[in-house]
Amino acid sequence: MVSRKQALLEVKGLKTHFFTEDGIVPAVDGVDFSVAAGETLGIVGESGCGKSVTALSVMRLIASPGRVVAGSILFEGRDLAQSSQEEMCDLRGNRMAMIFQEPMTSLNPVYTVGEQIREAVQTHDRQISDGAARVRAVEMLRMVGIPLPEERYRAFPHEMSGGMRQRVMIAMALSLAPALLIADEPTTALDVTIQAQILELMKDLRERVQTAVMLITHDLGVVADMADKVAVMYAGEIVENADVYSLFREPLHPYTQGLLASIPTLASTRNQRLNVIHGTVPNLLRLPPGCRFAPRCPKAMDICRQVRPTLRDVDGGRQVSCWLY
Amino acid sequence: MTADSRAVGATEELDLPEMGQWALVWRRFSRHRLAYLGLIVLVFFVVLSFGAPWLAPYPYDKINMNDNYSLPSAKYFLGTDELGRDIFSRLLYAGRISISVALVSTLLSSLVGIIVGAAAAYWRGVTDMILMRLTDVMLSMPTLPLLLVFSKMLREYPTLKDTFGDYLSVFVLVTILTLFGWMYPARLVYSSVLSLRETEFTEAARALGSSGWRILFSHLIPNSMAPVIVISTLGFGQRVVLEATLSFLGLGVNPPVPSWGNMLSQAYAYMLRNPWLAVYPGLFIFFTVLAINFLGDALRDALDPRLKV
Numbered sequence: 001m002v003s004r005k006q007a008l009l010e011v012k013g014l015k016t017h018f019f020t021e022d023g024i025v026p027a028v029d030g031v032d033f034s035v036a037a038g039e040t041l042g043i044v045g046e047s048g049c050g051k052s053v054t055a056l057s058v059m060r061l062i063a064s065p066g067r068v069v070a071g072s073i074l075f076e077g078r079d080l081a082q083s084s085q086e087e088m089c090d091l092r093g094n095r096m097a098m099i100f101q102e103p104m105t106s107l108n109p110v111y112t113v114g115e116q117i118r119e120a121v122q123t124h125d126r127q128i129s130d131g132a133a134r135v136r137a138v139e140m141l142r143m144v145g146i147p148l149p150e151e152r153y154r155a156f157p158h159e160m161s162g163g164m165r166q167r168v169m170i171a172m173a174l175s176l177a178p179a180l181l182i183a184d185e186p187t188t189a190l191d192v193t194i195q196a197q198i199l200e201l202m203k204d205l206r207e208r209v210q211t212a213v214m215l216i217t218h219d220l221g222v223v224a225d226m227a228d229k230v231a232v233m234y235a236g237e238i239v240e241n242a243d244v245y246s247l248f249r250e251p252l253h254p255y256t257q258g259l260l261a262s263i264p265t266l267a268s269t270r271n272q273r274l275n276v277i278h279g280t281v282p283n284l285l286r287l288p289p290g291c292r293f294a295p296r297c298p299k300a301m302d303i304c305r306q307v308r309p310t311l312r313d314v315d316g317g318r319q320v321s322c323w324l325y
Numbered sequence: 326m327t328a329d330s331r332a333v334g335a336t337e338e339l340d341l342p343e344m345g346q347w348a349l350v351w352r353r354f355s356r357h358r359l360a361y362l363g364l365i366v367l368v369f370f371v372v373l374s375f376g377a378p379w380l381a382p383y384p385y386d387k388i389n390m391n392d393n394y395s396l397p398s399a400k401y402f403l404g405t406d407e408l409g410r411d412i413f414s415r416l417l418y419a420g421r422i423s424i425s426v427a428l429v430s431t432l433l434s435s436l437v438g439i440i441v442g443a444a445a446a447y448w449r450g451v452t453d454m455i456l457m458r459l460t461d462v463m464l465s466m467p468t469l470p471l472l473l474v475f476s477k478m479l480r481e482y483p484t485l486k487d488t489f490g491d492y493l494s495v496f497v498l499v500t501i502l503t504l505f506g507w508m509y510p511a512r513l514v515y516s517s518v519l520s521l522r523e524t525e526f527t528e529a530a531r532a533l534g535s536s537g538w539r540i541l542f543s544h545l546i547p548n549s550m551a552p553v554i555v556i557s558t559l560g561f562g563q564r565v566v567l568e569a570t571l572s573f574l575g576l577g578v579n580p581p582v583p584s585w586g587n588m589l590s591q592a593y594a595y596m597l598r599n600p601w602l603a604v605y606p607g608l609f610i611f612f613t614v615l616a617i618n619f620l621g622d623a624l625r626d627a628l629d630p631r632l633k634v
Contacts, residue, residue: 059532093534100532105525110547110629119543120533172533 007034008212010060014071014081016050016057025065025284027053032311037179040206040213041113042227044220044259048281050236051216054212055182059098060213069322076179086241094124097173103166107157113168114138114153120172138173144201163194167201174205175240181206182214187222199225220263224248232256235282235292238311241319250298252320254297291323299324353627360623363616370613374420381414385583406591406602416605419583424613426495426578427564430502435557437503438510439546445511446518447541457515460508468505475501476576498571502564509560510553516589517549551625559619562614569610585610 571577572586592602
């Protein structure tokens with residue numbers, strides 16, 4: 001059902017490598033996914049699996065020594081992997097925007113939050129007058145649920161709490177009604193109640209503005225709550241692509257199964273040990289020859305240790321990269 | 326309709342924040358008692374100096390040999406010098422030169438320093454290499470001998486002589502003070518931009534589509550201003566003193582244009598006959614520099630919105 005919609009963003013075979021002194025680190029190594037307008041794609045995986053690098057690659061914000069070495073990033077019909085930085089400047093903030101993990105430091109401390117939103121508006125809309133841009137900034141603050149937006153316009157970031165700042169970041173990112181919003185762990189730095197508010201806000205805005213969202217997180221609860229479909233990443237690859245219901249009902253990849261099994265439930269008793277996935281993420285400089293998850297996989301077979309599986313279509317419009325299927 | 330009227334109301338209300346910001350700056354500033362005092366002293370000297378043409382009782386070069394070495398009197402407020410010129414009038418005119426020289430050269434070197442430091446730190450690579458090595462080279466030069474050589478060289482340059490006339494020495498002084506002063510702000514700005522360019526808000530600005538120039542000028546430079554403000558105020562003080570030093574060596578501002586420095590150096594010759602000749606310009610320099618040094622810290626605190634009210 002999901003795949004029938006026309007893709008707004010279609011990433012194919014994306015590889016982003018970091019050329020370090022110790023060798024080439026394939027942080028993202030051949031990733032495919034797509035997001036349609038108004039849809040939310042959750043990208044999950046543990047730390048260092050390449051989620052953020054994927055997001056930054058789509059924005060073309062990878063800094064040296066990293067580089068997008070292969071693949072295409074089709075966004076609204078053009079390939080961002082081939083676009084110049086000038087074209088990207090024009091798109092960023094305008095058609096695609098990003099919110100970051102750290103609301104405490106993502107705002108410039110020397111300007112009031114209102115001025116920063118106003119600047120974001122004026123960066124792309126040079127015709128708009130100062131007054132009109134201010135009005136727009138206040139409207140955005142009101143939209144993200146900041147009380148007394150007229151007064152908060154002239155507040156400095158340090159005068160606001162983390163949740164408020166994240167709202168400001170969202171207001172800024174959405175001030176130009178982008179077609180795609182990339183949210184890189186937007187709630188990780190916030191406490192749980194604020195987290196719920198921010199997620200609620202994002203849902204609400206998504207419905208009103210019809211923005212496609214790429215939600216990057218390691219929190220499966222957030223994914224279950226927000227996403228339409230999910231891409232599970234492991235060591236720079238997507239191991240499973242599925243719509244959110246199928247994924248939680250019947251995870252196919254052993255890694256996904258492990259992730260879901262490790263969530264403590266209310267039913268689990270005290271003293272019961274948490275399920276964990278044994279072992280650690282492989283060093284990206286020395287990857288195993290076969291499946292990257294094989295060393296930690298409880299169902300590993302001989303072929304897994306020798307030949308690398310690829311992402312293949314399975315029943316129900318899902319994709320999984322595992323020799324079991 | 327209702328949305329419109331609400332929006333208009335919002336704009337009217339929002340014309341205030343700039344005002345509010347400056348009121349806040351003033352409030353933070355006036356908390357520093359010494360700085361407050363410094364500001365008053367400085368304003369006093371600036372008004373006296375720049376109002377010299379209206380405030381001074383005599384022209385600075387009015388010679389009256391009958392009245393030389395007068396003590397303070399109703400006729401000559403602070404007495405007269407060896408040629409019978411009114412010391413008070415000369416001090417005011419001299420202040421105009423001394424303060425302008427220090428102010429202009431401080432502003433110029435801060436400007437150059439900010440641009441050099443920020444550009445080097447932001448673009449890295451070859452730009453960084455060239456600009457910062459140049460800074461290092463300039464910093465390793467023994468300043469005083471070079472100041473002397475440069476000031477001598479520039480002074481002999483005929484075109485400059487024709488353009489500036491009596492004020493040639495003032496121009497030369499501003500030039501060399503700038504030439505040898507921009508490295509300090511450059512290094513400061515360099516180091517802070519270097520760390521600021523890696524911050525999340527810079528990345529966030531980039532993610533919102535800001536161009537490199539915009540990030541540099543509206544995010545990185547404003548964030549690195551606090552130390553520059555301090556070093557510039559201190560630098561202003563140093564330059565007033567340096568002007569006096571160079572003038573004392575005959576390489577600063579030349580007579581007949583008076584400056585506090587060359588008044589001091591002339592007084593040197595008549596030290597025993599009338600020590601007051603040296604004391605007055607000395608005191609003017611002393612209080613001006615002290616006042617501006619008090620000001621620096623407070624200015625930084627006042628202009629930094631991160632500090633609490």
